[in-house]
Amino acid sequence: MATTAVSVVDVCRSAQRAARALARSDTATRNRALRAISTALLERAPEILAANERDMQAGRDAQIGDALLDRLLLDHDRLAAIAAAVDQIVALPDPVGEVIDGHRLPNGLDVRKVRVPLGVIAVVYEARPNVTIDATALCLKSGNAIVLRGSSTAVNSNAAMAAVASEAAVAAGLPEGCVSLLSGDHGELAELATQKHYVDLIIPRGGERLKAALEEVATIPVIYAASGNCHVYVDASADPEQAEAIVLNAKTQRPGVCNAAETLLVHSEIAPVFVPRILSALHDAGVELRADERTRALAGGVASAGDGSSVSSLTLAQATDEDWDTEYLALTMAIAVVDSTEEAIEHVSRHGSGHSEAIVTRDTASARAFQLGVDAACVYVNASTRFTDGGEFGMGAEIGNSTQKLHARGPIGLRELCTFKYLVEGDGHIRV
């Protein structure tokens, strides 16, 4: 496996050679490799956990904080979960070789549009070392070679896991170079992101800083698994009970993820009834609120909340312009009153990040207008934004959620890690 002694371009060149062999490999071989990785992770747990302990110690010395330390930590349970996730990917259908489309042309030529691997995929990621294995399993399953580039915080954990994965995959019959890990040195990112002869796609998995760093330097195709500034719009005709359940779920079920809602929009006709109710419910759920003027005016009438406290306009923070553009990733929500579905769409167009947007309504015209008018990967009617997820969508695993419009939009599963080619068969056909 490639280590620090080898240059970025050498790693990528070797990955491309591996990719050519992988493109011709069969499903059985690739699945055997994934099962071998899963087994090796458990068999070689001691060396992986020892490597992780070195990272943990370095992290404690550098005082990186409890949250980061927890993300960095591996133990037997976590390793078992990582191995189990690989087994789940084994069970997924192979995207390679799927015939997407096909027909016979009037001149008798047979055309098939067939799914094939992209080639070499680079994955750049931050602290969480499980990505080393998750991304490797998804890329190998879809017939791609992978070049990994983790963070320096997890350098020992990543190196141990990538070595285990690479050795297991090669022993199971996949080509040398199918899994490589770069050292994590400074400067590598720019070099990796410009390997247009060798790398077909780069996927950053991390925060906005990583995204910005890549935007700066990348000349090869990038799919950003990006942030989500998601909205729930409660229409005039919404069932208040359903609306409350959806808002609470979208905001509080797991606030730190990209498909959690950040802003609530309420139609002015239902606002006098719904705003006090939802403010109280969100308050009870521990959500900090940032409201526009109209919401604050309605908050005066809020009944005493379940815990005896109450939400009034006095305790409701005034939303600033910045709030509408903020992905809190926390128990904080911005709220505004709008006068129409059109105004809600306009707000979402201006501030949304194109991830997941929901309307709660009983009116078919509003539902249709919202679905047509909102430009996002996933548009929900009467359901929580939290469902945007490869697992929930039945794709099996995912490597992230794309908010861009080309190639992959929404969950990036095995199919999205592929391209296609046209196979055309004739019998001496020439063009006249």
Place this chain on the structure above:
Amino acid sequence: MATTAVSVVDVCRSAQRAARALARSDTATRNRALRAISTALLERAPEILAANERDMQAGRDAQIGDALLDRLLLDHDRLAAIAAAVDQIVALPDPVGEVIDGHRLPNGLDVRKVRVPLGVIAVVYEARPNVTIDATALCLKSGNAIVLRGSSTAVNSNAAMAAVASEAAVAAGLPEGCVSLLSGDHGELAELATQKHYVDLIIPRGGERLKAALEEVATIPVIYAASGNCHVYVDASADPEQAEAIVLNAKTQRPGVCNAAETLLVHSEIAPVFVPRILSALHDAGVELRADERTRALAGGVASAGDGSSVSSLTLAQATDEDWDTEYLALTMAIAVVDSTEEAIEHVSRHGSGHSEAIVTRDTASARAFQLGVDAACVYVNASTRFTDGGEFGMGAEIGNSTQKLHARGPIGLRELCTFKYLVEGDGHIRV
């Protein structure tokens, strides 16, 4: 319509507003706009031809050469052909709203993956003014707003045609700003290629210089309608007659286009018979040949060609390393002898541009190996590379051929000018 007085960012912002309305427009309205454009091109022919004459005069003054002048020229017949091409796009099925995929999740949520317009597409093109209308018709048909940026050589022709198209489309009910033309000023390209808030895709239609210029500056997604260094590989088991017909067709039927073949590879087992035959045939067709040593050695035995001349190793130019990477776009062909299908695949991997590659063979194993092993948009068995074309593939029209792997590969038709979104419908569904 936007003209020189308006900044690039204003044009793009206005295009985005138009795109939002276009995304909700129905097929009938968009088709009506296309028919109005087609009609207006003929009704307003005098002003278009007058504008074209100004460009022609400037071109003659600047001595741009007969070939470029011919590409620039518009007359009644050419305008009629441009209008007819628009009518053909009217007749194509609307890609917008197509349900690509859909199913009900175990929890009862209904998921549909629906094709939707990309939004704003920028098309950057060189001399040929017909692109102004072709690209506009394809973008409007697929529900996208278009920002055009032509060359300064055709500035008057482009402005006249874009004005006609824009006015006709708006009169037919499409939003203001759906068709805009930039002035063609220096510096605009870099500004256009970085409008990440307003432009969803930029498509260059031009030569390698335009591609290089864009690679330098673009931060928004680009689909390169790129060059084709295409090969025909004649396998040991090929039918010589079929092979000759395919090679001649791929090389000579229209040598100046991207799907024409540039290099011929011949298996060493068939080479003693086939090389003299194909050299003679290519020579008769006026093709200049660049051959490797082994081909030259076989050329000595070439029989007298049809015109009484003969091809011998003495008149066969030696191919240089550069030849294998050259897209001649002319009646020139490089030839090499290889010892196996594997070696042919290896040559294509090293030198091909991922466009169109063909094998001529009677052996199923060779055909399968070539299809699996060659990484290109279109891989042919016993057919000419010249079939790579949206029209030939039954897509109707195309805006070019993509040699990249993400989003669009091969002909870029109406579907490739679209993205998709997931529409998810529930009845109060929340994630547990």
